[in-house]
Amino acid sequence: MFNTLKNRFEQGYRTSAYPKEKIALWRRYRGLPQIHKDASAELAAECADLCPQNAIDPVRRLIDMGRCVFCGTCERISNGAFVSFTNDFEISVAEKEHLLTDGSLPSLADHSRQHFKKLFGRSLQLRQVSAAGCNACEADLNVLATPFFDLARFGINFVASPRHSDAIVVTGPVSRNMKTALLRTYKATPDPKVVIAVGSCALTGGPFRGSPEITEGLDTLLPVDLYIPGCPPHPLSNLHALLTFFK
Amino acid sequence: MKTDFLEIENGRKLARDEIPHLGFDEFRHQALDIVKDGGKVIHYFAYPEGGDMKLMAVLRTDRLLAAGCDAPEAYPSFTAECEPFHIFEREIAEQFGIRPEGHPWLKAVRYHANYRGKPDVFGNDYAEDIPGNYEYYAVESEEIHEVAVGPVHAGVIEPGHFRFNCIGERVLHLEIQLGYQHRAVENLLLNADARRLPIIAESIAGDTSVGNSLCYSQAVEALSSVAPDKGAQVIRTIALELERIANHVGDLGALSGDVAFLPPANYCGRMRGDFLNMSLLLCGNRFGKGLVRPGGVCFSLADEVRNILDERIKEIKPQVRHVAELLFSTPSVLSRFEDCGAVSLSDAEKLGLVGPAARACGMPYDARRCFPTEHYKRLDIPEYALPSGDVYARAKVRGDEVMQSINIIQSLINGPVETDCVNGKIPALEPSSFVVTVNEAWRGELSHCVLTDAEGGILRYKVKDPSFHNWNGLAMSLRDTGISDFPLNNKSFNLSYCGFDL
Numbered sequence: 001m002f003n004t005l006k007n008r009f010e011q012g013y014r015t016s017a018y019p020k021e022k023i024a025l026w027r028r029y030r031g032l033p034q035i036h037k038d039a040s041a042e043l044a045a046e047c048a049d050l051c052p053q054n055a056i057d058p059v060r061r062l063i064d065m066g067r068c069v070f071c072g073t074c075e076r077i078s079n080g081a082f083v084s085f086t087n088d089f090e091i092s093v094a095e096k097e098h099l100l101t102d103g104s105l106p107s108l109a110d111h112s113r114q115h116f117k118k119l120f121g122r123s124l125q126l127r128q129v130s131a132a133g134c135n136a137c138e139a140d141l142n143v144l145a146t147p148f149f150d151l152a153r154f155g156i157n158f159v160a161s162p163r164h165s166d167a168i169v170v171t172g173p174v175s176r177n178m179k180t181a182l183l184r185t186y187k188a189t190p191d192p193k194v195v196i197a198v199g200s201c202a203l204t205g206g207p208f209r210g211s212p213e214i215t216e217g218l219d220t221l222l223p224v225d226l227y228i229p230g231c232p233p234h235p236l237s238n239l240h241a242l243l244t245f246f247k
Numbered sequence: 248m249k250t251d252f253l254e255i256e257n258g259r260k261l262a263r264d265e266i267p268h269l270g271f272d273e274f275r276h277q278a279l280d281i282v283k284d285g286g287k288v289i290h291y292f293a294y295p296e297g298g299d300m301k302l303m304a305v306l307r308t309d310r311l312l313a314a315g316c317d318a319p320e321a322y323p324s325f326t327a328e329c330e331p332f333h334i335f336e337r338e339i340a341e342q343f344g345i346r347p348e349g350h351p352w353l354k355a356v357r358y359h360a361n362y363r364g365k366p367d368v369f370g371n372d373y374a375e376d377i378p379g380n381y382e383y384y385a386v387e388s389e390e391i392h393e394v395a396v397g398p399v400h401a402g403v404i405e406p407g408h409f410r411f412n413c414i415g416e417r418v419l420h421l422e423i424q425l426g427y428q429h430r431a432v433e434n435l436l437l438n439a440d441a442r443r444l445p446i447i448a449e450s451i452a453g454d455t456s457v458g459n460s461l462c463y464s465q466a467v468e469a470l471s472s473v474a475p476d477k478g479a480q481v482i483r484t485i486a487l488e489l490e491r492i493a494n495h496v497g498d499l500g501a502l503s504g505d506v507a508f509l510p511p512a513n514y515c516g517r518m519r520g521d522f523l524n525m526s527l528l529l530c531g532n533r534f535g536k537g538l539v540r541p542g543g544v545c546f547s548l549a550d551e552v553r554n555i556l557d558e559r560i561k562e563i564k565p566q567v568r569h570v571a572e573l574l575f576s577t578p579s580v581l582s583r584f585e586d587c588g589a590v591s592l593s594d595a596e597k598l599g600l601v602g603p604a605a606r607a608c609g610m611p612y613d614a615r616r617c618f619p620t621e622h623y624k625r626l627d628i629p630e631y632a633l634p635s636g637d638v639y640a641r642a643k644v645r646g647d648e649v650m651q652s653i654n655i656i657q658s659l660i661n662g663p664v665e666t667d668c669v670n671g672k673i674p675a676l677e678p679s680s681f682v683v684t685v686n687e688a689w690r691g692e693l694s695h696c697v698l699t700d701a702e703g704g705i706l707r708y709k710v711k712d713p714s715f716h717n718w719n720g721l722a723m724s725l726r727d728t729g730i731s732d733f734p735l736n737n738k739s740f741n742l743s744y745c746g747f748d749l
């Protein structure tokens with residue numbers, strides 16, 4: 001008993017004050033990319049050429065955050081002169097075309113669906129479907145239940161059955177072997193239902209694009225309402241997306 | 248024992264024609280001899296070359312051994328005589344349609360058509376959903392009931408199907424069907440543009456990003472004769488240990504939650520996050536993605552970073568120790584952990600278990616000690632194993648490894664670490680070469696094996712996750728165990744679905 005209490009004191013209070021207070025992530029974290037339009041065409045072309053995800057459009061000078069895995073290669077190659085990453089983790093969007101960015105994002109709050117806010121603003125139950133990614137996206141959704149993030153204090157929970165859920169949260173590039181299970185889970189969720197795509201895999205196939213065993217974009221199977229980019233998205237990106245879109 | 252298998256070194260390139268190419272009968276005979284004599288299988292796979300199929304085996308005793316042969320279309324199964332080959336033979340049958348006659352349990356591994364368009368060994372029509380033409384094991388009696396769980400589970404977990412045959416609460420048999428996460432990673436690694444490979448390797452299993460990027464990078468380094476400097480080796484070692492700590496700590500918390508002892512569950516959940524954030528401190532990603540690349544690392548351990556890391560570790564170390572002490576001294580926890588889901592040493596040997604799950608059954612093998620890479624060559628990893636094979640042993644081994652890893656990291660950051668960061672460009676590979684890389688990831692022996700063709704293209708990229716060995720260990724631990732103890736056993740192994748499914 002004494003030991004239990006001693007540990008309790010040592011652990012202290014750990015819950016974050018976000019979103020009331022801003023959190024500044026460590027500068028090596030790669031959040032929202034910034035494109036520098038004044039960089040030379042050669043540099044832009046070189047970055048596009050070395051990007052493992054073909055995520056850079058060097059002519060229009062845009063990054064596709066749906067494809068990007070935030071590996072940092074473009075920033076390193078251009079020494080920050082063409083692309084640099086900010087530590088801004090608030091990078092989710094409600095329309096797929098908004099994933100193509102030069103560093104300015106439309107406000108997610110303005111693009112969220114008002115009837116969702118009314119329906120789910122006070123209580124939101126999520127059913128997660130893990131479909132063939134690398135499990136890091138799942139891991140950084142799971143941590144939302146730990147004391148630092150404490151998702152439940154916002155009335156948001158992950159639930160065990162799609163029948164009890166308002167939204168499905170899909171991670172991974174939806175393998176052929178997972179497709180039926182995903183579609184059945186979607187079907188079992190009562191209307192109106194929200195579909196949230198988390199991570200580069202679910203957005204575009206991510207690192208696995210080109211494999212005949214996967215689907216290149218969840219939106220080719222289901223109507224997606226909310227896109228959370230990253231590989232994996234930082235837990236705060238997930239938290240920001242959920243709070244801004246539904247609250 | 249005299250053998251024609253060639254002794255090889257971890258992460259050292261060989262010309263492919265140096266590897267003994269035996270007649271099939273000789274190959275079979277010698278591979279069986281080595282493994283029956285206590286050797287273990289690291290790799291056993293098939294690959295096509297020219298219009299022919301070949302087999303390659305990489306085995307370990309206290310050394311690494313390799314040999315190959317021409318593959319017959321069908322052959323007498325090794326498994327019938329020697330169990331550790333069981334899943335490798337199933338994989339070969341699934342990938343290339345080569346039939347091991349008399350295999351005692353010839354079942355699909357990941358459920359996909361073979362790559363050669365040969366008649367399917369399992370009689371599956373892949374237009375149908377998994378598991379296709381397969382009837383699960385069923386224990387027959389009026390009193391038996393079956394419990395089927397998954398592929399979609401109740402939590403935020405990867406998909407897999409579990410089929411329990413129970414009498415009352417007691418599990419007689421658990422069968423695990425995986426394959427839902429199959430993305431054809433090995434084929435992607437074979438066909439994708441070279442600049443994509445590090446990203447794919449890191450995404451084989453995200454909780455083992457560092458482990459897989461190490462295996463991949465070491466393979467490319469061997470095949471292109473570039474080498475990381477000493478500082479990069481230190482940073483890689485730190486990253487692999489951080490990955491180990493984060494996963495072990497998280498699972499200790501999950502185990503505690505499963506026996507309804509909530510304080511450590513919450514503390515460990517939070518502390519795991521702190522360790523993930525240390526990986527973010529190193530490289531900007533909580534899973535270490537983007538850090539390790541052929542030739543070294545992409546991020547330095549500048550003094551500023553090193554000092555922050557040092558401070559964070561100093562702060563958290565006593566907390567981790569105290570929570571572990573609390574967990575392992577609480578009677579209600581021990582009464583659930585002890586004697587739960589024991590796997591015997593002899594079963595562990597036959598299944599070829601690796602990593603903490605094997606060390607918990609009395610098998611001290613640790614690749615960091617036996618075949619060290621990176622900075623492990625200069626570290627003294629102690630020989631360690633517990634005998635009981637139960638949840639307690641698996642948890643305890645992992646708890647002790649956490650403290651050991653913290654000490655390793657502290658010893659590596661008490662002075663400046665200098666490295667020339669690499670920019671991530673991928674060097675060209677030497678033709679007609681072979682390399683195998685082995686690292687002790689947090690779940691155990693992780694290995695990649697790469698063969699190049701005459702032009703320096705990749706001819707075969709083989710990945711083996713420790714879970715490939717260990718899933719059957721979990722199934723075995725449930726024999727004669729209460730079904731309500733499944734979560735506990737599952738967490739004590741915490742195996743990878745995507746690492747297995749590839």
Ligand code: SF4
Pocket residue numbers: 050051052053054055056063067068069070071072073074075083
């Ligand atoms: S950070 Fe994104 S855009 Fe830049 S190279 Fe990596 S994947 Fe491409």
Ligand code: SF4
Pocket residue numbers: 132133134135136137138171172173198199200201202206207230231232233450453
């Ligand atoms: S998006 Fe990245 S982190 Fe998420 S599942 Fe895919 S590979 Fe893993």
